[in-house]
Amino acid sequence: MVCLHSLSLSNKCLCDSRGSRQLEPPFFGGHMIKIETPDYVEMDMAHYELIKATAMALKPSNILELGIGSGKVTSALIDAIRFNQPKECKLTVVDNWHDWNGIQPKISGIEQYSSYVTIVTASEEAFIKNAKNEHDKKYDIIVSDADHLNSHNWWSDTLSLLTDTGVAFFHDVKNPDYPKLCFIEYDADNHGWHTKVFNKSSRFTERCTRGLLMVYKN
Numbered sequence: 001m002v003c004l005h006s007l008s009l010s011n012k013c014l015c016d017s018r019g020s021r022q023l024e025p026p027f028f029g030g031h032m033i034k035i036e037t038p039d040y041v042e043m044d045m046a047h048y049e050l051i052k053a054t055a056m057a058l059k060p061s062n063i064l065e066l067g068i069g070s071g072k073v074t075s076a077l078i079d080a081i082r083f084n085q086p087k088e089c090k091l092t093v094v095d096n097w098h099d100w101n102g103i104q105p106k107i108s109g110i111e112q113y114s115s116y117v118t119i120v121t122a123s124e125e126a127f128i129k130n131a132k133n134e135h136d137k138k139y140d141i142i143v144s145d146a147d148h149l150n151s152h153n154w155w156s157d158t159l160s161l162l163t164d165t166g167v168a169f170f171h172d173v174k175n176p177d178y179p180k181l182c183f184i185e186y187d188a189d190n191h192g193w194h195t196k197v198f199n200k201s202s203r204f205t206e207r208c209t210r211g212l213l214m215v216y217k218n
C-alpha cells in the first residue's frame, strides 16, 4: 500500500514513502450548474468563495444545502468535492421550487454530478424535521438559504443535523427584508455555539451586507 506523506506544490506531484513520484490529477475548477434566476438571488462572490474554501478545507463527507436558487452555491460545493477527491462525499440539495411557483426549473449541467448530488423536492421545514428524526443522519457542512421568513423557527433543529466538527452557514441574517433571521445568531450565541457574521461590502456591486452567518461548535 502506498503511503502518501508529502505534497510538492512546485512540481504538482505526490511522493510516496519511497520517494517515487506519482502525477497528481490536475484540478480545473469553475464547473457551474446553472438555473435561470434574477442576479439578485445569487450569493455574493466573497461569500461563495468562503463557503467553497470551507468545504475544500474541512473535507466533508456529507453536505446539505437548503435552497438552490441560481445554483451558484451548489456549484461551489460541487467544485470543493471535485477538488477534495473524497472516497465518498454526498451533497443533498433541498428546494420546494417556491421561486418557480412549485415547478422544478431546468438545472443545466447537473446530470454529470448525479452520482453524488441528490436534489430533494421538499420544504425546508419538512426536510429538517424529518431528518432530525433520522438520528444517524448528520452533515459536515450545512448552507441554509431557503425559507427566509421561517428558518429562525427551527434553527436548532437545523444545527442538530451538524456533526460536532461541522460548519453551518445561514444567509441573509442581516437583510432588513428578513428581520427575524438575525435571531439565529443571537440564539446560537446563547447556546454556546461559535458565531461569526460576514456582512461587509467593499465593491460597488457587492451585497454582502445581507450577511452570512457562520456557526460551528468546536
Ligand SMILES: C[S@@+](CC[C@H](N)C(=O)[O-])C[C@H]1O[C@@H](n2cnc3c(N)ncnc32)[C@H](O)[C@@H]1O
Residues within 6 Å of the ligand: 041, 042, 043, 066, 067, 068, 069, 070, 071, 072, 073, 074, 094, 095, 096, 097, 098, 099, 100, 122, 123, 124, 125, 145, 146, 147, 148
Ligand atoms: C435565495 S434562493 C437561494 C440562492 C442560492 N444560495 C444562490 O446562491 O443562488 C432561495 C431558494 O430557496 C427556495 N425556497 C424558498 N422557500 C423555500 C422553502 N420553504 N423550502 C424549500 N426551499 C425554499 C427557493 O425556491 C430558492 O430556490
